[in-house]
Amino acid sequence: MQVQLAGVREYADLFELPWGRPLLEWQDPHLVRMVRGPSQHVVRFVELGGHVLAVKETRDDRARHEYQMLRTIAETELPAVEAVCVVTGRADADGAPIGGAVVTRYLDFSLPYTYLLAREHGLEHQRRLIDAAAVLLVRLHLDGFIWGDCSLPNMLFRRDAGALAAYLVDAETTEHHNPLSGRLRTNDVEIALENIAGGVADLVAAGRLPAGTDAVEFAERLDRRYSELWEELTEEEEYATDELWRLDERVGRLNRLGFDAGELVVSSVDGNRRIRIRPSIVEEGHHARKLARLTGIEVQENQARRLLNDLNAFRAAEERRLDRTLSEGVAAHRWLSERFEPFVEAIPPELRGRLEPAEAYHQYLDHRWFRSEQAGADVPQAEAVASFFDDVLRGRPDERVVLPTGEVEAVRPTSPDVANA
Numbered sequence: 001m002q003v004q005l006a007g008v009r010e011y012a013d014l015f016e017l018p019w020g021r022p023l024l025e026w027q028d029p030h031l032v033r034m035v036r037g038p039s040q041h042v043v044r045f046v047e048l049g050g051h052v053l054a055v056k057e058t059r060d061d062r063a064r065h066e067y068q069m070l071r072t073i074a075e076t077e078l079p080a081v082e083a084v085c086v087v088t089g090r091a092d093a094d095g096a097p098i099g100g101a102v103v104t105r106y107l108d109f110s111l112p113y114t115y116l117l118a119r120e121h122g123l124e125h126q127r128r129l130i131d132a133a134a135v136l137l138v139r140l141h142l143d144g145f146i147w148g149d150c151s152l153p154n155m156l157f158r159r160d161a162g163a164l165a166a167y168l169v170d171a172e173t174t175e176h177h178n179p180l181s182g183r184l185r186t187n188d189v190e191i192a193l194e195n196i197a198g199g200v201a202d203l204v205a206a207g208r209l210p211a212g213t214d215a216v217e218f219a220e221r222l223d224r225r226y227s228e229l230w231e232e233l234t235e236e237e238e239y240a241t242d243e244l245w246r247l248d249e250r251v252g253r254l255n256r257l258g259f260d261a262g263e264l265v266v267s268s269v270d271g272n273r274r275i276r277i278r279p280s281i282v283e284e285g286h287h288a289r290k291l292a293r294l295t296g297i298e299v300q301e302n303q304a305r306r307l308l309n310d311l312n313a314f315r316a317a318e319e320r321r322l323d324r325t326l327s328e329g330v331a332a333h334r335w336l337s338e339r340f341e342p343f344v345e346a347i348p349p350e351l352r353g354r355l356e357p358a359e360a361y362h363q364y365l366d367h368r369w370f371r372s373e374q375a376g377a378d379v380p381q382a383e384a385v386a387s388f389f390d391d392v393l394r395g396r397p398d399e400r401v402v403l404p405t406g407e408v409e410a411v412r413p414t415s416p417d418v419a420n421a
Helices: 014-018 060-075 113-119 122-140 182-205 213-232 245-256 287-294 299-321 328-346 357-375 381-391
Strands: 001-005 032-034 043-048 050-060 081-090 098-106 155-160 162-167 236-238 259-269 274-282
Touching: 014 182, 014 259, 032 259, 050 060, 050 081, 050 182, 060 081, 060 113, 098 236, 113 155, 113 182, 122 155, 122 162, 122 182, 122 213, 155 287, 162 299, 213 245, 259 287, 287 299, 287 357, 328 357, 328 381, 357 381
Parallel strands: none
Antiparallel strands: 001 081, 043 050, 050 098, 081 098, 155 162, 236 274, 259 274
């Protein structure tokens, strides 16, 4: 047996797991139950060293490929689960071969699409989920990756200030191409549309979505949103030399989509009379990087935008109160120590698994605004925080979702691949 481990010190306890048994036979005390979506493979969850890890069983060659692709994706900072190790050459006590295993770190506060669609009905919730999937697929293609089997079960979602952010979970069929051809990209989108339409139709047939849900329309929305986003990020534009203000407008549109124009290629057209501008390096995270630089808080893009707005409002109020200008760094430090950190520390221990801190703070800001609107005056911070905990957070399900019963979730193979792993 061979174990290729990404972090020896942090995950050394992995060597103690019963690798000489198929996953279906594991009875290890480290096993935990997690909210999860459907999978074609046997997947089990273990808690080691304070971290929850997902263990997926597959063929040795596929396990090695997926581990390497997840490591490559991590280098580009694309949203995906973190690869921990790959285990190959497994065999039972009689020497019979067992399939390889890929171990990834479970993404805290992430939710499968089945959980979201079953609990949050309505076109707006479906739109948010599809938009998140479209953004993830575009980001992969921009960096030269094709997914090969893009589907809703192969994603996890995290709440992002009223929106959702999608993460790649399964990279078994992922490939990297430099450059990525238009044919490969188009084929990848077509596979995604077919898989998503089929997955939604299965949920409708199982009664987990309203009977009137149109699976084809669901997939077509992904196609539209993907095309709109891809065009905005890659389309060339021509400006007259006295229209360079339109460059700022273009960059602003990219920022509002959550992307940054890291580099622009400028080419002259018709002598010097017109300029063609093409975004060259585009990456998501404009607001998230700024918030991390100012405060050290690492969150989703929409959450970062909301927190930055609150920071800017705090800075403006303090400048008016002090009658002097505050530097951005000083204002960020004071906002962190006087607003954000006290809120997080005040969350009752039994409620800390309901939402991750940045999402809870975003929802608290909404709650305080609505309470102030109803009262016709600003509601004091302490009063708003207390009512948010009691009226909003306490009524939510726990979305960190380690199920504390200690029972092992029943998992059955759903394809010949799994049965023969």
